[in-house]
Amino acid sequence: MSAAASSWTTPSDVAARVRRRWTDGTLLRVAVEGEFAPIELPLRGPSSSDLGDRVDEARRWANELIRASRDGAHFELVFGEVGGRHVGKSRIPMRAVIATPQQAWALLGVGAEVRRFVSLFGQAPAQARGWVLQHPHAALAAADDWSEILAALEWISRERGAGRFLREVTAPGVDTKLIERRRGVLAGMLGVPAGADAFTQSLGFARRPATVRLRFDPRVFGFPSGFTEGVFRLDELDSAVSSASQALIIENEATYLAAPIPESGVVLWGKGYDAGxxxxxxxxxxxxxxYWGDIDTHGFAILNRVRSRLPQVRSVLMDFTTLHAHRERWGREEKPTSAALTHLAPEDTDVYAALVTDRHGERLRLEQERVDWTWALERLPR
Structure with a gap:
């Protein structure tokens, strides 16, 4: 094929242009909405000089388009004349016209998908049809679970705001695994956020309760002797009567388990950003x-979160002295933050600023687990 012929429009080029309407959902929506704007595509073809120099190539090009049109089943061809005084005039395809959606579907070979989409739309209740039209390909992707999705939609809509757990679902063929897997589809139909917690909260269903794990002197809560640790629902622990006179929140679980319990106090597992x-x-x-966490930017971001709730919190083992005493144990923080932390104490702000500006090393971090235990015990609350 000559360089000139390689630039001529091919049947694949025509299909590619039409496929854009498929990808953006237009050719699916038209199957139920019935409004179709014809697609007219100018064809790049041989010039007058090409007809003189490459007449065989031009003839093959035109025949390929004619065959690809399938006598108008895929598209119609509009012909025009090319030529002049030196070369006889010839009729060649000038435009391809897709006048009906049926032509577009046939050209792309998507008839089965269109029929399935029409069926899905017909089954959907009124509250779901707007989402189906906006996200036709997402609806097709969910086709295998469609009846279960609609059953879940009906049950959730009926029980919305009742404070029940999603695990209590009684819709036919529906379980919580199905709801989790198709939460994005259901969220779109229901007009709520798709995130797990936001989905549950927005619909007024009960959420998994937040819990807190802590170690304590049993007398702090009036427990019998022998109880030293527990995991409690946050709301219930919040209402407990406590005689604790001090507390230590520790980010790392292994360190939390090893740390001594302060006199008349408690040790709480912060669990990273859950320290709130x-x-x-x-x-x-x-x-x-x-509060004791890693000496890195995220460690101070967590401390900032804790101090936003408890302004009296002081950090421990997150200072320059501890940092420089463990220089041989420094590591590298992969994804540091540089967020403005407005709740830090002045001495913590200084350390955080040094980390953000790489004052003592690039992306420097000292993980809590790498602090010498003897060093730590000498500085932890007793």
Whole structure:
């Protein structure tokens, strides 16, 4: 094929242009809405000089388009004349016209998908049809679960705001695994966020309760001797009567388990960014609280979150002295933050600023687990 012929429009080029209407959902929506704007595509073809120099190539090009049109089943061809005084005039295809959606569906070979979409749309209740039209390909992708999705939609709509757990679903063929797998589809139909917690909260269903794990002197809560640790629902622990006189929140689980319990106090597992849960306990508001986390940017971001709930919190083992005493144990923080942390104490702000600006090393971090245990015990609350 000559360089000139390689630029001529091929049947594949025509299909590619039409496929754009399929990809954006237009050719599916028209199957139920019935409004179709014809698609006219100008064809790049041989010029007058090409007809003189490459007449065989031009003839093959035109015949390929004619065959691909399938006598108008895929598209119609509009012919025009090319030529002049030196070369006889010839009629060649000038435009391809897809005048009906049926032609477009046949050209792309998507008839089965269109029929399935029409069926899905017909089954959908009124509240779901807007979403189906906006996201036709997502609806097709969910076709295998369609009857279960609609059953779940009906049950959720009926039980919305009742404070029940989704696990209590009684819709035919529906379980919580189906709801989790198709949460994005259901969220779109229901007009709520698709995130797990936001989905549940927006619909007024019961959420998995937040919990707090802590170690304690049993006398702090009036427990019998022998109880030293527990995992409690946050709302229930928040209402407990506590005589704790001090508390220590620790980010890492292994360190939390090893740390000594302060006298008349409690040790709470912060669990990374979940540290906001123990920090929200009302009976901690009037007692001294210490927080120990990693010396890295996210460690101070968590400390900032804790201090936003408990302004009296002081950090422990997150200072320059601890950092430089463990230089040989420094590591690298993969994804540091540089967010503005407005709740830090001045001494914590200084360390955080040094980390953000790489003052002592690029993306520097000292993980809590790498702090010498003897060093730690000498500085933890007793």
């Amino acid at each position: 849960n123990p920090a929200s306990l009302r009976w901690l508001r009037d007692v001294p609280v210490a």
